[in-house]
Amino acid sequence: MEIMTRDFGKVDIDEDKIIEFPEGLPGFKQEKEFVLLPLEKDSLFVIMQSVNNPDLAFITIEPKSIIKDYEFEISEKTETLLEISGIEDIILLNIVNIKEKLKDMTINLAAPLVININANLGKQVILDDTKYPVKYKLDKTESKEMMS
Amino acid sequence: MLILTRKKDEKILINEDIKVTVVEIKGNKIKLGIEAPDEVEILREEVYKSVEQENIEATKESKVQLNQLKKFGKKPDTDEE
Numbered sequence: 001m002e003i004m005t006r007d008f009g010k011v012d013i014d015e016d017k018i019i020e021f022p023e024g025l026p027g028f029k030q031e032k033e034f035v036l037l038p039l040e041k042d043s044l045f046v047i048m049q050s051v052n053n054p055d056l057a058f059i060t061i062e063p064k065s066i067i068k069d070y071e072f073e074i075s076e077k078t079e080t081l082l083e084i085s086g087i088e089d090i091i092l093l094n095i096v097n098i099k100e101k102l103k104d105m106t107i108n109l110a111a112p113l114v115i116n117i118n119a120n121l122g123k124q125v126i127l128d129d130t131k132y133p134v135k136y137k138l139d140k141t142e143s144k145e146m147m148s
Numbered sequence: 149m150l151i152l153t154r155k156k157d158e159k160i161l162i163n164e165d166i167k168v169t170v171v172e173i174k175g176n177k178i179k180l181g182i183e184a185p186d187e188v189e190i191l192r193e194e195v196y197k198s199v200e201q202e203n204i205e206a207t208k209e210s211k212v213q214l215n216q217l218k219k220f221g222k223k224p225d226t227d228e229e
Contacts, residue, residue, distance in 0.1 A: 007214055025203055026196060026199045026200040026203055027199075027200040027201070027203040039214065039218055043217075045217055045218075045220075056207055057207070058206055058207060059217070075186065075189075076187065077186055077187040077188070080187065095202070095203065095206050096206065097202060097205055097206040098206075098217070102220055108199070108202050108203075108206070110195070110199065111202070124203075126191055126195060126199050128190075128192060128195050134198050134202045135202070
């Protein structure tokens with residue numbers, strides 16, 4: 001099916017790849033269907049585009065490409081909601097907030113997008129804990145590593 | 149809003165399976181203990197609000213040049229040698 005996207009114009013998507021967020025996302029409770037579109041081949045960034053709202057898209061990144069040891073527990077509620085049967089079902093993405101300057105970008109580590117890639121179900125999990133900030137800023141080394 | 153007065157160690161029952169206990173009262177701080185089934189999500193409101201705010205902000209500031217972003221983050225193992 002064809003959808004209109006914010007960043008890539010019209011895109012032909014596979015309906016089987018639509019990820020359902022049964023609860024929506026905080027701030028976007030009505031938005032329940034998204035697709036993941038890599039920014040380009042080999043990019044660390046993935047655009048999470050709303051299927052029904054062309055203007056709504058999030059720039060996301062896999063946390064493992066920024067920090068080591070990103071760890072949290074997935075609650076039973078989330079496991080049930082996302083029909084998770086094992087760690088191999090899960091991919092993690094974190095929403096990137098980009099200001100005027102790219103180097104000032106922050107990454108929301110406090111609320112990862114947990115996606116069961118085998119069942120196409122997702123939820124933005126809020127880690128109610130002070131370990132990871134909502135606005136995580138890349139330090140110089142991390143920025144360099146990403147740019148190299 | 150339903151307003152109830154409780155003393156230290158007193159509890160409130162919600163739906164019979166959610167129990168909120170006033171654990172400690174100290175100045176303007178109250179410690180609450182919450183017992184609830186696993187499927188009940190419990191969050192401090194400001195944490196939820198900050199995520200909500202951050203999501204909205206993240207979609208607003210989308211004016212960045214995607215070309216710039218493309219240069220910024222490449223998977224290291226796929227770099228051409």
